[in-house]
Amino acid sequence: MTDTPYLAVDLARLDRNLQAVAELARNAHVDLRPHAKTHKTAELARRQIDSGAVGLTVATIGEAEAFAAAGFGDLFIAYPLWVTAHKGARLRALADRVSLRLAVDSVEGAVRLAAELSGAEVLVEVDSGQHRTGVAPESAGEVAAAAQSAGLKVVGVFTFPGHGYGPGHARRDAAAQEIAALSSAAEQLRDRGIEPRVRSGGSTPTIEFADSGVLTEIRPGVYPFYDAQQVELGVCGFDDVALTAVSTVVRRDGRRVVLDAGSKIIGADRPAWASGHGRILDEPAARIVALSEHHAVVEYPDEYVPSLGSTVRVVPNHVCTAVNLVDELVVGGGAGEGGEGEVATWRVVARGANS
Amino acid sequence: MTDTPYLAVDLARLDRNLQAVAELARNAHVDLRPHAKTHKTAELARRQIDSGAVGLTVATIGEAEAFAAAGFGDLFIAYPLWVTAHKGARLRALADRVSLRLAVDSVEGAVRLAAELSGAEVLVEVDSGQHRTGVAPESAGEVAAAAQSAGLKVVGVFTFPGHGYGPGHARRDAAAQEIAALSSAAEQLRDRGIEPRVRSGGSTPTIEFADSGVLTEIRPGVYPFYDAQQVELGVCGFDDVALTAVSTVVRRDGRRVVLDAGSKIIGADRPAWASGHGRILDEPAARIVALSEHHAVVEYPDEYVPSLGSTVRVVPNHVCTAVNLVDELVVGGGAGEGGEGEVATWRVVARGANS
Numbered sequence: 145m146t147d148t149p150y151l152a153v154d155l156a157r158l159d160r161n162l163q164a165v166a167e168l169a170r171n172a173h174v175d176l177r178p179h180a181k182t183h184k185t186a187e188l189a190r191r192q193i194d195s196g197a198v199g200l201t202v203a204t205i206g207e208a209e210a211f212a213a214a215g216f217g218d219l220f221i222a223y224p225l226w227v228t229a230h231k232g233a234r235l236r237a238l239a240d241r242v243s244l245r246l247a248v249d250s251v252e253g254a255v256r257l258a259a260e261l262s263g264a265e266v267l268v269e270v271d272s273g274q275h276r277t278g279v280a281p282e283s284a285g286e287v288a289a290a291a292q293s294a295g296l297k298v299v300g301v302f303t304f305p306g307h308g309y310g311p312g313h314a315r316r317d318a319a320a321q322e323i324a325a326l327s328s329a330a331e332q333l334r335d336r337g338i339e340p341r342v343r344s345g346g347s348t349p350t351i352e353f354a355d356s357g358v359l360t361e362i363r364p365g366v367y368p369f370y371d372a373q374q375v376e377l378g379v380c381g382f383d384d385v386a387l388t389a390v391s392t393v394v395r396r397d398g399r400r401v402v403l404d405a406g407s408k409i410i411g412a413d414r415p416a417w418a419s420g421h422g423r424i425l426d427e428p429a430a431r432i433v434a435l436s437e438h439h440a441v442v443e444y445p446d447e448y449v450p451s452l453g454s455t456v457r458v459v460p461n462h463v464c465t466a467v468n469l470v471d472e473l474v475v476g477g478g479a480g481e482g483g484e485g486e487v488a489t490w491r492v493v494a495r496g497a498n499s
Numbered sequence: 500m501t502d503t504p505y506l507a508v509d510l511a512r513l514d515r516n517l518q519a520v521a522e523l524a525r526n527a528h529v530d531l532r533p534h535a536k537t538h539k540t541a542e543l544a545r546r547q548i549d550s551g552a553v554g555l556t557v558a559t560i561g562e563a564e565a566f567a568a569a570g571f572g573d574l575f576i577a578y579p580l581w582v583t584a585h586k587g588a589r590l591r592a593l594a595d596r597v598s599l600r601l602a603v604d605s606v607e608g609a610v611r612l613a614a615e616l617s618g619a620e621v622l623v624e625v626d627s628g629q630h631r632t633g634v635a636p637e638s639a640g641e642v643a644a645a646a647q648s649a650g651l652k653v654v655g656v657f658t659f660p661g662h663g664y665g666p667g668h669a670r671r672d673a674a675a676q677e678i679a680a681l682s683s684a685a686e687q688l689r690d691r692g693i694e695p696r697v698r699s700g701g702s703t704p705t706i707e708f709a710d711s712g713v714l715t716e717i718r719p720g721v722y723p724f725y726d727a728q729q730v731e732l733g734v735c736g737f738d739d740v741a742l743t744a745v746s747t748v749v750r751r752d753g754r755r756v757v758l759d760a761g762s763k764i765i766g767a768d769r770p771a772w773a774s775g776h777g778r779i780l781d782e783p784a785a786r787i788v789a790l791s792e793h794h795a796v797v798e799y800p801d802e803y804v805p806s807l808g809s810t811v812r813v814v815p816n817h818v819c820t821a822v823n824l825v826d827e828l829v830v831g832g833g834a835g836e837g838g839e840g841e842v843a844t845w846r847v848v849a850r851g852a853n854s
Binding site: 145146147148149150181203204205223224225226228230231234249250252253256275276277306392393394395402404407408409411412413414434436437438439441452453462464465468469470471495496498499 | 502504
């Protein structure tokens with residue numbers, strides 16, 4: 145018996161999602177290197193590798209350390225680290241035990257990395273329109289050449305089309321910009337005599353447009369579980385959502401109820417285009433109108449309103465930040481409300497691995 | 500040497516904040532029972548007790564268990580729990596070792612609690628305008644009488660004036676509504692022959708209005724550290740902020756920089772009235788214009804822009820959710836930029852204690 149609130153995984157849906165994206169990658173002739181920051185669990189990563197992933201993507205050295213310790217041997221830290229002496233020592237220890245790829249997006253960053261880990265395999269990060277990290281495509285050759293001169297092994301280019309998280313045509317447009325940016329950056333590298341054999345892109349909202357001839361690899365993160373953002377973007381349906389916060393109704397007034405699932409278990413992420421602070425799995429018409437640390441205020445528009453003390457399954461807006469809030473996931477067999485009972489708990493081994 | 504990003508505490512500022520609020524409570528003749536969900540650390544709770552707090556407030560049974568294990572003997576779980584058999588067993592184990600107060604806001608909830616923990620001390624939660632949990636003041640007597648009939652020991656009423664988190668007159672107005680609601684609810688209890696000797700309110704934005712004759716106790720949480728919300732509400736200045744996320748500039752383009760502090764270390768909380776996703780301690784004019792899990796995009800309007808690889812201190816919007824994202828806080832002596840070096844690390848003992 146697990147006390148509410150807790151995060152529950154529907155294993156049947158999870159495995160169906162893993163198979164579907166593995167098949168998408170096979171059909172598009174691209175490698176699948178899923179982003180493990182979403183789930184941070186060894187058991188799920190193992191299922192991804194077993195269903196055909198070539199390795200894992202992570203965001204921090206700490207995540208890489210956690211997955212290396214769990215036995216995963218092919219890791220890409222998709223972040224332009226600023227490498228201090230201490231981070232350099234951690235990276236060398238990692239490179240001794242796994243096949244490690246790193247990211248650069250500046251000449252200065254590349255020189256520092258090379259000083260700490262000469263010969264490291266790197267990809268140049270390219271900005272395809274999100275305007276976060278990554279160089280403009282036309283500067284990719286310069287960074288690649290500098291990285292190579294500094295002693296790094298440049299194997300390709302990558303981008304994150306994060307601006308595909310938006311309504312309307314955002315996903316399709318971002319996917320097209322991703323292809324254009326990687327294509328242009330790849331040309332830049334070739335002009336410098338560097339073969340960009342890895343051209344890596346793709347997030348969950350854009351991978352359906354992955355069949356381009358330019359991409360060689362995709363790095364979706366959210367797809368094992370999906371979340372309320374993906375439902376509202378049209379990437380998946382409620383029937384695909386494999387992770388929920390199981391919560392209890394602690395107060396009821398008319399059509400308004402309060403659940404014991406707050407931002408400390410579902411996360412506070414709320415993009416401007418989202419309909420609320422998350423969704424209710426079994427009542428798509430309900431809206432979470434207010435969220436605090438330990439309370440979600442939910443309005444039910446129809447006749448059905450759950451009773452005081454009943455159990456409600458909340459779909460977080462952003463599953464990556466929800467999982468990072470718990471020590472373990474409660475895994476059930478799936479098959480509808482209540483599932484087939486608890487079959488396992490998976491430890492969130494890279495929880496809070498921020499650096 | 501701690502790798503960025505990490506949460507750092509300025510001990511000199513922290514102790515100054517603790518003293519100031521302890522003095523405010525003494526001058527207002529109210530008990531101080533700070534909310535420990537903010538810091539979740541035993542060391543900080545000890546400093547609160549040592550400076551005059553009568554006990555601690557917590558939000559979950561798990562938090563109460565963590566603080567009981569750390570030696571704190573007077574705890575109020577300020578949440579209308581729906582008590583299952585398993586939660587009942589946990590509460591009985593707690594009540595055996597500490598002085599425990601609980602919350603009720605419905606007849607049904609009180610009956611369930613009484614069935615699991617007869618004789619428990621409870622306060623009736625009253626809604627003073629936030630419209631989350633808590634009964635309307637005019638229903639407080641009915642819930643109190645039912646709780647007493649069921650076998651609970653009703654010692655008073657409490658409210659959380661969370662609607663005081665707003666610009667303009669929101670703080671002052673919420674404080675006035677808090678006093679009115681507690682006063683009205685207290686009358687309701689007296690009408691039923693129940694003496695409401697505890698009348699508990701107060702959050703960090705409203706405690707400056709606490710000197711009312713109605714309140715007997717305040718429960719502020721955020722004041723040891725403060726945060727960007729409190730700065731923007733006018734509750735404190737940047738010079739009072741005692742917790743920051745120490746981060747590194749990983750990219751710079753003109754006046755725009757990207758820091759390695761994302762929502763997984765500063766939290767994603769962003770009320771509509773906030774100026775961004777957090778603030779920069781040493782550059783009040785800078786704005787965090789975008790936040791993702793491991794990146795903060797910051798725009799600097801003036802001449803000064805930090806260089807690639809330099810260190811920047813980010814003030815989270817909401818410190819309670821930031822602390823919950825890390826295993827430990829790095830505590831420094833304070834006294835300006837860089838502090839006087841690390842003096843301790845405090846473990847976040849109740850991190851993720853959601854149930």
